Amino acid sequence: MIEIDIRHEFPGFALDARFTVARPGITALFGPSGAGKSTLVNAIAGTLRPREGFIAVDGRVLVDTASGTFVPPRARRMGMVFQDARLFPHMSVENNLRFGWRRAAAKAGADEFARVLDLLGLQSLLARRPARLSGGEKSRVALGRALLSSPRLLLLDEPLAALDAARKAEILPWLERLRDEARLPMIYVTHALEEAMRLADHLILLRDGRVTAQGAAFDLLSDLEFAHAMRAPAPGAVFAATVKEKRAGGLTALAFDGGEVIVGRLAAPVGAKLRVRLRAEDVMLALEEPRAISANNLLAATVTAVDAHDSEADVQLAVGGVKLVARITRGSLERLAIAEGTRLYAIVKSVTVDSAIGGHPG
Amino acid sequence: MTLSPEEIEALLLSLKVSLTAVTCALPFALAAALLLARRNFPGKPLIDGALHLPLVLPPVVMGYLLLILLGTRAALGGWLLAHLGVRFVFSWTGAALASAIITFPFQLRAIRLAIEAIDGGLGEAAETLGAGAFDRLVNLTMPLALPGIVAGLITAFAASLGEFGAIITFVSNIPGETRTLPLAIYSAIQSPGGEAEAARLSVLSIVLALLGVTLAELANRRLKAAIGR
Numbered sequence: 214m215i216e217i218d219i220r221h222e223f224p225g226f227a228l229d230a231r232f233t234v235a236r237p238g239i240t241a242l243f244g245p246s247g248a249g250k251s252t253l254v255n256a257i258a259g260t261l262r263p264r265e266g267f268i269a270v271d272g273r274v275l276v277d278t279a280s281g282t283f284v285p286p287r288a289r290r291m292g293m294v295f296q297d298a299r300l301f302p303h304m305s306v307e308n309n310l311r312f313g314w315r316r317a318a319a320k321a322g323a324d325e326f327a328r329v330l331d332l333l334g335l336q337s338l339l340a341r342r343p344a345r346l347s348g349g350e351k352s353r354v355a356l357g358r359a360l361l362s363s364p365r366l367l368l369l370d371e372p373l374a375a376l377d378a379a380r381k382a383e384i385l386p387w388l389e390r391l392r393d394e395a396r397l398p399m400i401y402v403t404h405a406l407e408e409a410m411r412l413a414d415h416l417i418l419l420r421d422g423r424v425t426a427q428g429a430a431f432d433l434l435s436d437l438e439f440a441h442a443m444r445a446p447a448p449g450a451v452f453a454a455t456v457k458e459k460r461a462g463g464l465t466a467l468a469f470d471g472g473e474v475i476v477g478r479l480a481a482p483v484g485a486k487l488r489v490r491l492r493a494e495d496v497m498l499a500l501e502e503p504r505a506i507s508a509n510n511l512l513a514a515t516v517t518a519v520d521a522h523d524s525e526a527d528v529q530l531a532v533g534g535v536k537l538v539a540r541i542t543r544g545s546l547e548r549l550a551i552a553e554g555t556r557l558y559a560i561v562k563s564v565t566v567d568s569a570i571g572g573h574p575g
Numbered sequence: 576m577t578l579s580p581e582e583i584e585a586l587l588l589s590l591k592v593s594l595t596a597v598t599c600a601l602p603f604a605l606a607a608a609l610l611l612a613r614r615n616f617p618g619k620p621l622i623d624g625a626l627h628l629p630l631v632l633p634p635v636v637m638g639y640l641l642l643i644l645l646g647t648r649a650a651l652g653g654w655l656l657a658h659l660g661v662r663f664v665f666s667w668t669g670a671a672l673a674s675a676i677i678t679f680p681f682q683l684r685a686i687r688l689a690i691e692a693i694d695g696g697l698g699e700a701a702e703t704l705g706a707g708a709f710d711r712l713v714n715l716t717m718p719l720a721l722p723g724i725v726a727g728l729i730t731a732f733a734a735s736l737g738e739f740g741a742i743i744t745f746v747s748n749i750p751g752e753t754r755t756l757p758l759a760i761y762s763a764i765q766s767p768g769g770e771a772e773a774a775r776l777s778v779l780s781i782v783l784a785l786l787g788v789t790l791a792e793l794a795n796r797r798l799k800a801a802i803g804r
Contacts, residue, residue, distance in 0.1 A: 260699045286702040299700035303718045303802035316705030362704050 219266030313362025471533020638744025689723020733787025
């Protein structure tokens with residue numbers, strides 16, 4: 214459990230943030246640049262001393278300005294992964310990895326060391342100097358270094374922000390493995406909705422130094438107010454699904470709490486738990502059951518909320534126990550007379566399937 | 576070019592004086608560089624200026640100040656002689672002390688620049704990984720500043736070989752004791768028929784100075800490559 218209630222000021226910026234994260238898994242601290250995300254994680258790591266407030270992790274008070282408590286960063290055991298990796302340039306990758314490991318009171322064993330090397334694919338980099346690593350490799354070493362310091366919480370400050378799209382695509386699966394295998398609570402700072410949708414179990418939206426929304430990622434991402442607060446170009450939905458069966462023609466059927474969706478060929482075996490992302494633009498609405506259409510997925514749904522703005526409208530739908538969002542034009546909204554309670558059909562053009570989710574889905 | 580025993584003596588004395596000067600000044604230069612690079616305190620510009628004073632002060636003035644401070648009849652000098660048996664005047668140790676003070680700013684400047692060039696974020700990262708202040712100093716700051724430290728040492732050593740004014744004022748010009756290379760050159764010029772000796776020693780000085788500056792640059796580059804910067 215992470216409890217935070219802090220205030221801190223910089224010239225032209227004030228942070229006043231309060232939140233509690235009770236669940237394990239990945240908490241995404243999401244918001245635009247300058248929202249105070251980095252300030253918050255630095256306060257948790259101890260590299261920033263908030264002017265006023267309280268921070269506790271798993272009941273251990275790290276900061277309490279009222280009683281003058283301030284645990285120095287070296288005694289906090291927070292695995293911090295900085296945006297710029299911050300590897301020690303005069304040490305080999307191996308010595309970088311061992312830096313925190315050697316200094317950890319409850320040192321992980323040699324098998325744990327080997328496991329992290331394997332988890333992040335670091336074995337072949339050990340002898341190299343950081344200057345001779347690519348951006349993606351640096352990120353992985355920084356992750357490994359933090360992991361090996363036996364942290365009680367992993368703090369990732371935009372670990373992918375410095376990377377191009379290709380390197381990002383290279384690192385994201387490692388982060389997913391980390392989420393699913395390391396079983397370590399993480400706070401993941403990002404301004405990229407895509408990353409938050411793909412990784413987060415819990416979301417905290419930060420804007421202008423304040424927490425404007427928080428909750429389970431599965432609920433929040435399909436919440437229209439949240440989508441609106443994020444000014445997201447495209448809200449969407451994220452939900453858990455299970456591989457139900459492999460079908461002819463290279464199709465896979467996924468079962469979720471509301472029916473099933475058909476996706477393309479999938480490597481995951483039957484029974485595997487997956488995380489499914491659905492963009493609002495990829496959902497069309499029909500009042501009557503359409504016949505003879507090319508889309509594979511047709512879901513009976515009930516409208517639970519409508520948010521019309523400018524020329525577009527976001528329509529929140531309940532499909533069984535799962536909430537989806539469809540983005541349609543304002544004209545269509547009025548023509549079809551869609552309102553709260555309308556029963557209709559959602560035509561899903563495509564879904565994105567992310568890797569298996571671990572033991573702590575939303 | 577062959578050197579007379581007196582000339583070799585002057586050369587060896589110069590090397591001894593300079594080596595002693597830079598090694599003794601190093602810990603102070605390290606401490607001062609850390610202080611100036613990492614801490615802010617009231618009066619910092621004043622301290623900064625005072626530490627660089629030897630660079631702009633006429634060496635003769637420095638020698639004179641040392642003489643009135645550490646002469647055997649001065650308060651501090653007399654006390655040192657009476658209680659510790661230490662005498663700086665007319666001794667090679669005095670020459671080393673004068674050289675150390677005069678060349679101190681060379682070391683300070685090189686080390687300070689090297690420390691300031693270290694990304695502060697690395698220290699933060701080390702801190703979150705469990706490293707305390709001393710741990711960070713030994714395992715992060717010192718290794719990363721090493722190229723600057725070595726460059727500072729060599730530059731100061733080369734500069735120290737050329738010190739004249741402070742030495743001759745403070746510890747006089749005693750053959751075998753305080754007559755370093757520059758003083759030997761000066762003496763040779765002063766004595767009739769000493770032009771050849773002066774020329775030989777001057778060439779030697781030029782070679783040593785050149786060697787020093789080149790070595791400093793080389794060491795700096797090699798070490799920087801070795802620590803991956």
